[in-house]
Amino acid sequence: MAIDREQLLHVAHLARLELREDEIERLERQLNDILEAVSKVSELDLSDVPPTAHPLDVVNVWEADEPRPCLTAEEALANAPERDGDFFKVPPGGAA
């Protein structure tokens, strides 16, 4: 399964990456090499094998829903690139 330039730009958009022209050319080549290597997994017939998402048999770990201390608004905003009072400030949404 080869990936072409159009697909690559679509995936980049899904991943919210604005790639430069030189990156697009390099990534097209490298991604195809990597995808060819990882496609090896399709050699095996595993229709009867269940998937493993997690290596331990831990399921549904619940905690009591009780309030406890957490970060203050000031702490949560301490690393904000830009803020407006107690809000994170971002540029306005565009047409996209």
Added chain:
Amino acid sequence: MIDTLRLTAEEARRLLDAREISGAELFAAYRTVIDERDEELHCYLHVCDDPGGDGLPIALKDVIGTKGIPTTAGSRILEGYVPVYDATVVERLKAQGLRILGKTNTDEFAMGSSTENSAYGPSHNPWDPSRVPGGSGGGSAAAVSAGLAPWALGSDTGGSIKQPSALCGNVGLRPTYGTVSRYGIVAFASSLDQVGPVARNVRDCAFLYSLIAGRDACDTTTVELPHPVELPEARDLKGVRIGVPKELNEAEGIEPGVTAAVQAATAELEKLGAEVEACSLPLSVEYGLACYYLISPSEASSNLARYDGVRYGYRADAEERLEMYERTRDEGFGDEPKRRIMVGTYALSAGYYDAYYGQAQKVRTVIKREHDALFERFDALVSPTSPTVAFPLGARTADPIAMYLSDLLTIPSCMAGLPGLSVPCGLSEGLPVGLQLVGPQFSENALFRIGHAFELAAGFDPVPERLRT
């Protein structure tokens, strides 16, 4: 005069308890060596002032969140980020009085096998500074090896503790998945990431593991250890059954000098009383790498979605929001995270999910079953940790797949959530070779016992030859 190259954490603790040295003297001794040697080795991204107290100093890989201390994960996108809370492992170390010496270099977001993907420049191997220290946790491994820290924490997704430990001549443990909290750790691939210790010998490694292991309410994937950590004492290996998987020991690309050192080590294990027998992992090694390079980028593409320039980290200038996200991520991420985000996004996208990610999860089951079957006959499996000794800086940077092959032998057991210990077992071309010991889940005590007995018998000197006086 404190010789930080020779001082083990256990001995340092004894000296502190006996009041033969003060905590301030000990911390200052490491700071002095950092000032002397880190310009050449570049182990640290940030060095801390002594917070006071009499606990042991420790270095932390820079993916571990530290309150009030910059945490970059080796990425520009986190430049200037200062966490407002401690990771659980840091809380536990502080509760024991340990003091943070600094934050160590790593490939960006722990993605790499050499530290050359760090946005802040590579670290250098203390045995030969023209070579890599391994990665991603090369900063921690090089710091311990060169006496810039008595011990350190790393993180391991597909080999990032074990491989640099091997290349720098240290002891490194990737713990059983779920035994150490990931709360406050910069996430790469959540079903694989584990924090673990890097030390100068097995007892220090085991002790450090005992300080960080156990269930954490803030990480629901953690479990309580079924039995407490035991510091190894035994000098023999009577009754221990060791398997030598053919595919992990004869894989293409393993250097002859590495094979020779590991064969000698295996013979030594037998001499110590272990029963050693050949065995096989036919599918795990052949399909492990492909499985890993689908699952880990898929999880990474999801985990790295949080870096959007809104709440913390780098933000690019832009008039509109979408443009801001896309430009921030293009300018903030280096090449390797971008490659993995792209591979992962593609592998998870509609139409490709079943063929790539879904199939890789089934391969993961196959790998787990293959290992489970071997552990009905064996207590541990041995192999080289890395196919090669430390390679020259720049040798693999142009070819991502050549770099990925560095983790060929560490990846299969990671996919199965198994613990692995790397112990130095000799030199090849004057550079350290690591012996990998892999056991069933929660078998850390057995691995420590084997590693300790081997280490005493082998008598490997972990101090880099060029630094010996």
